[in-house]
Amino acid sequence: MTVAPLAPERADRVEARDEEDHVSASACPACLAAPSAEQMAKSGDIKGARIMLSLPTAHCAVCITDVEREMEATPGVRSARVNLTLKRVSVDAESGVEAGDLIARLGRIGYEAHELDPGMLSATETDKRGRDLLMRIGVAGFAMMNIMLLSIAVWSGAESATRDLFHWISAAIALPTVVFAGKPFFVSAFGALRHARLNMDVPISLALVLASGISIFETMQHGHHAYFDAAVMLAFFLLVGRYLDYRTRAVARSAAEELAALEVPRATLLRDGLESIVAVSDLQPGDLIRVRPGGRIPADGTVTDGTSETDRSLLTGETLPVYVGPGTVLSAGEVNLTGPLTLQVTAAGKDSSLHRMADLVAMAESAKTRYTTLAERAARAYSPLVHLLSFSAFGFWLWWSAGDLRLAINIAASVLIITCPCALGLAVPAVVTAASGKLFRKGLLIKDGTALERLAEVDTVVFDKTGTLTLGAPVPENLGDFDTETLSIAAALAAASAHPLAKAIHAGALEMGVAPARLDDLREVPGFGVEGRLGKRKLRLGRSDWVGADPVETTATHLRLGEAPPVTFRFSDHLRPGAAEGVALLRAKGKQVLLVSGDVEAAVAKLAQKLSISEWRSGALPAEKAALVADLMGQGRRVLMVGDGLNDTAALAAAHVSISPATALDAARTASDIVLLGQDLAPVGDALRIAKQARARIKQNFAISAVYNTVAVPLALIGLATPLWAALAMSSSSITVSLNSLRLR
């Protein structure tokens, strides 16, 4: 796979966006298990001794035991551990052990496994930031419980010395807790202030500092009110919101990384007649590479040896396989179908056609304006308001009480604590967590945090054809027209080839209960078809010119039985399950549905008619697709682009929000915001509904916290708010908001 030049670039950009998320890849679970010196010495000289395999079907205790036992029974494997949450097994093995062997062994005991590129996964493996946040939540939680215990005693009427004692103990617990648990907010607020900006963390930090400072001062003066519990509770609830937010993004990112890591970018390099496996990024123009049938072309090149057919549907949307022989120029991303090919690399890395596609994507992305989320908009309006309120309260009371600084600061602090966006901090992450969990169970993976909100605004949906609305796998249409003898011969010839059309004929014949005939001299001619002999009759199944048949416009293959005129098997692409329902659902909701494909007109028109899509375009080039989407966006439409091919990537990037199936090329998945994990397309319609509902819930949550504030803020402003009031308002609003988020259906 050669999409490597695209993926890291995008990854950089993502990393820049949330650089805090970056975690080091150094820590490893192996270090905890303290391996013996001998083992350490052994693993020291082995590069890549840890093999990671994805186990999509593992789900129970028996799976864990089976897989671990099988792996540990393999010679050369030191240990293996299954992680069921991530559905992965990590195998610690000696250098001779190949991932392929392990996958074959697992296949024999009935487990599907795929190799993962450990380099792509290292960032999520440690999850340092998540554990750091959990630790802070734990500390804040324990401190909150203890302080609350003491505070309840104070509220229920502890007097003089007892009250002071309780306040002092609370202070001893609260101050270190606020420093430790509040660190993420202080760091972020400081960062914002240094750039002369206000973010949500500024009022939060100010409230934490003021609440602790005032409480210490009051305690020293033997005052009645201390806000230690409020300060710690604030930190606790806000950290919970932060953690939920982080989890959603981390889960999505680790799954997205896993998808990327599934395609290990390697190429088979031929040097002095010897084959060696190298990374695609190491290829140089002029290198000779070998591509086996079923393999993807890793770099642009010219064929020097071998004949075959290639499937370029992911590049252009064409469904018809193309003949390839010496001298044919191939682009990276095509799939070799029948015969082994030797290629001379003409362009790799930055010069390849893949990289030009990446430029197109980058252009489309830079043209797109950055989306402002609801939370950001709320924060932008909210934090100046909070500061203004508390400062004016301070000024007013200072003037009213003729210079009583202590009273003024007390009231200003209570205003700040009560308005502090506890519920606001939970309002968005709680809903997003609930919604993305729901979508994940339906088979949709949200890759970008803001995608859910953008999805809710969609009014126009643009579909790609091949591989998106259709499965990209051909199904024979007219098998019923032939007699059993013809079918049995065709099935026997087809069984000799791994070509998708041949496989489809074979499977179709078996399904009709036709047994393959017994043929002699079966031979596959790469690039042309299969030939064989039945008695005296020479048989050929394959391309029209080779068989001697008239070419037809749809996807087809031809069969010649001896001297009789050839017969034609026609194929159509199978509709993706749920495609019809999905499209119907979208239209029923009043969305405009468009079909844009790079395929020939006949095929596109047929599909459009089948799904009753009235607006469609055929033969669209990648740039035209992107232009169409950009044009719709220019008209003020909110476009959802659903596509899988390289030719869709620019359009995916240009659209308001984009979805690609998991079978799509890495580049397309990287460019899209949401990945469809299953085969079924029906969840797309559902996703729009859930996104809309999630957006409504977020707004509702904002309204709920606003209601609490309109009740509590006036009390604080007139100086009637007590720590008990603050604690009640804060916890009840946070809990209502969380419960409201869980109502998502």
Place this chain on the structure above:
Amino acid sequence: MSVLTYLIPISLFLGGFGLVAFIWSLKNRQYDDPKGDAERILSGQYDDHPKP
């Protein structure tokens, strides 16, 4: 009120004990694979420490 001299240290100790236990479990990577750990209890294999 002298009972406070016992109760406060006891409550602080219990809270602190819980906190230490939580931190220990976190550092020990007990939250890395919650689903797997829930299933592993059903397996007959002796397995008392995480394999690398």
